[in-house]
Amino acid sequence: MDDPRLARFEAVYRETYGQITAYAVRRCDSPQDAADIVAETFTVAWRRIGELPPGEEAVLWLYGVARNVLANHRRGEVRRQARSVELDAEMADLYGAAPDSGVALTAIAEVFRSLPDDDRELLSLVAWEGLDRHQIATALGVSRNAVRIRLHRARRRFSRALAEAGVRPTPESRLVPAGRSL
Incomplete structure (x- = not known):
């Protein structure tokens, strides 16, 4: 049984994965964070597949979703950093210029x-x-x-x-x- 929603998601995923991944990688401090952002972005896309616009508009919609996911991620980071100031100082020394x-x-x-x-x-x-x-x-x-x-x-x-x-x-x-x- 062919599910048109699944086929559409897979097509959009194949077409946009590279762009969304590049977007996340350039904005995250680690590849793991970028992978989390990408995974959550496509999870949202799957849950909201009915709202996903057609054509080129899909990648723009996904940029918006990724931006929101990234903002949520950053807010979580701020909370985590507030709880672990000492660890943050050590990480800054390790990952300096x-x-x-x-x-x-x-x-x-x-x-x-x-x-x-x-x-x-x-x-x-x-x-x-x-x-x-x-x-x-x-x-x-x-x-x-x-x-x-x-x-x-x-x-x-x-x-x-x-x-x-x-x-x-x-x-x-x-x-x-x-x-x-x-």
Whole structure:
């Protein structure tokens, strides 16, 4: 007996797994956390298969689900960190800057992490996921105009924070969205 819901889920899973996994990996501190985010995202997709939009809209819907799952995960992390401050300090020492990372990259990463969650998310959707404003609006459930304004403000805050940290942009350091060329 063929279940059309199962067939649809399997097709969407095959088509979007790589994108959703990349989304999670770039936002999580560990591969295990990313795997948990992906698993929960597709669990939600299965439970809500009737709400899953058709075509390209499915991946945008899944980005929105993954964003919510990630937010829940981060809230849980905050609670866990509050209970284990000493362990967190040890982990920070163990997983500090990679030995081959340059000073500028370290400074950029620190500035990026210091941005508000919403700014980081918008900038990441553009730079890492390669989404345009319309796609971001769909994934976040806001208007394209809201995305345009928020993205402009996020870029401005990031630029200001980089300047305050002493990081000066060069033509070679220009951030380009995934899959796009200079």
